[in-house]
Amino acid sequence: MIKYFGVLTFFLAFQANAGEITIVDVHRNIPLSDSELTYRDFYLNGGNEAGLKKDMVVTVVRKMAIKDSSGTQSYGDVIVSVGQLKIIAVFNRVAVAREFKLISRENEPLLEQIGLMNGDQVQTEGNYIDKKKNSAKKSES
DSSP, X not given: OHHHHHHHHHHHHHHHTTTOEEEEEXXXXXXXXXXXXXXXXXXXXXXXXXXXXXXXXXXXXXXXXXXXXXXXXXXXXXXXXXXXXXXXXXXXXXXXEEEEEEOOSTTSOOOSSOSOXXXXXXXXXXXXXXXXXXXXXXXXX
């Protein structure tokens, strides 16, 4: 009975996260000269099936667990805006995006890790299509 409960719990947890789009991988080119631009491609676990489209700008957030200094008392999770991505390619179950804009920390909580990273969640509410060519931000070396 306990074995079946464990399998059911795993299945329900997987289903709860099934609709969540996250950054699952990051690739970066290696420039061979100072004049070459550096790009970072963010791979998302959602594509056409998730409603993502080429040139769509989406918001990226990070869930941070808030605990006391000893780490024993949890106060819950806080969702913090990190930045925006612009989708450059869309496939059935995968999309590729580039950094569009980072959110200033002036009026937002600080992050332990600056910038976009694996595991960050993509929110599609409030997205828009950016018609400008090459408006995705180039990375700094």
